[in-house]
Amino acid sequence: QKEVEQNSGPLSVPEGAIASLNCTYSDRGSQSFFWYRQYSGKSPELIMFIYSNGDKEDGRFTAQLNKASQYVSLLIRDSQPSDSATYLCAVKGGLIFGQGTELSVKP
Amino acid sequence: GAVVSQHPSWVICKSGTSVKIECRSLDFQATTMFWYRQFPKQSLMLMATSNEGSKATYEQGVEKDKFLINHASLTLSTLTVTSAHPEDSSFYICSASREGISNEQFFGPGTRLTVL
Numbered sequence: 001q002k003e004v005e006q007n008s009g010p011l012s013v014p015e016g017a018i019a020s021l022n023c024t025y026s027d028r029g030s031q032s033f034f035w036y037r038q039y040s041g042k043s044p045e046l047i048m049f050i051y052s053n054g055d056k057e058d059g060r061f062t063a064q065l066n067k068a069s070q071y072v073s074l075l076i077r078d079s080q081p082s083d084s085a086t087y088l089c090a091v092k093g094g095l096i097f098g099q100g101t102e103l104s105v106k107p
Numbered sequence: 108g109a110v111v112s113q114h115p116s117w118v119i120c121k122s123g124t125s126v127k128i129e130c131r132s133l134d135f136q137a138t139t140m141f142w143y144r145q146f147p148k149q150s151l152m153l154m155a156t157s158n159e160g161s162k163a164t165y166e167q168g169v170e171k172d173k174f175l176i177n178h179a180s181l182t183l184s185t186l187t188v189t190s191a192h193p194e195d196s197s198f199y200i201c202s203a204s205r206e207g208i209s210n211e212q213f214f215g216p217g218t219r220l221t222v223l
Contacts, residue, residue: 041198043214043217046212088151099150
């Protein structure tokens, strides 16, 4: 079982819609969870991190954590074509990455 | 703040040669630096963790004699790929973290290595 699993996609949503990205993890002891965005050929950039169960909002982004079910998700509201990228979930202090979900936002 | 640079941004070398990649934290002291490798369409794979002044800790399956890591100061870590072969061609990314900053990592821009 992989430590972090994500649906590789591609996930395609129309501009203005909500994009929902999901991530599950195997280590119940994980305390911190990170979402990164990675454009092709570039290094990851941090979107947000979350430690506590529930929702954490930052602008158009909302991270949701459910430790009992061992999943963390990222919602992107009012998706824009510029949001088209691969989104990486990371656990264990941000050191272990999922395979990433490719998001495509269509104009 | 929290800028990490890498040099070179890309390198092409012949099989059998060694390549050194530098990772610098420009505006902060990095207690720990990390090296990742990313193959096309795959995720980042942690290769090793390095702390200033001590030996790097390598992840399982990573050859420490092939991927030499030196963390000489709180702002500089280097990765040397020794006797590079075409299968070592990849995107190498470093990151750095600051003590007490919620485990947040700051990533360098990456180095694209192509071994002919």
